[in-house]
Amino acid sequence: MQSGELGIGFALTLAGHLPGSRFPDHTVTIAPADTAIRAGWALTSRYKGEKVKYRYHPQHFAEIWRPGKPSLVIPLASKGNHCDSATSAEQPASASAHAEAVHIGPWNETPDLLFSPQLPTDGGMMTVRALQAPGSDGRLSRRRSVRRT
Secondary structure, eight states, X not given: OHHHHHHHHHHHHHHHHHHHHHSTTSEEEEEEHHHHHHHHSOSEEEETTEEXXXXXXXXXXXEEEOTTSOOEEEXXXXXXXXXXXXXXXHHHHHHHHHHTTEEESSTTOOOEEEEEEEOXXXXXXXXXXXXEEOOSOOBOOTTOOEEEO
16 A cells, blocks of 8 residues: 555656656646546446446546647556565556556557556665656547547
């Protein structure tokens, strides 16, 4: 629990700074994905009478915006742990399954940011690994669609 909560805190701090450095004249807003997803979709669905819960979705979205321009939306996922480096190496793949559950624009062109914070059990320094899938879309406009997989 602690590594997950601290990991998300560090991930959101980085998520606010990384896009901001690439888009210096834009504003970065972080939104909880549950809030944004509930606005457009149910987190559960009834398919042929059985209730299905969507297991995978990002934890947050970073919206990079500037007045008068389409927003760039980046799904964010973080998986933290108290384990060793070998376990931490598997975390980005797990986070990727969550971030890639939402597509904005054409299939497989949504950028995303993945974080894998590691809190060592011996009290050493925290390590935060960050991966970015650049994507060529993620722009919101009236003609774009957002799809869940």
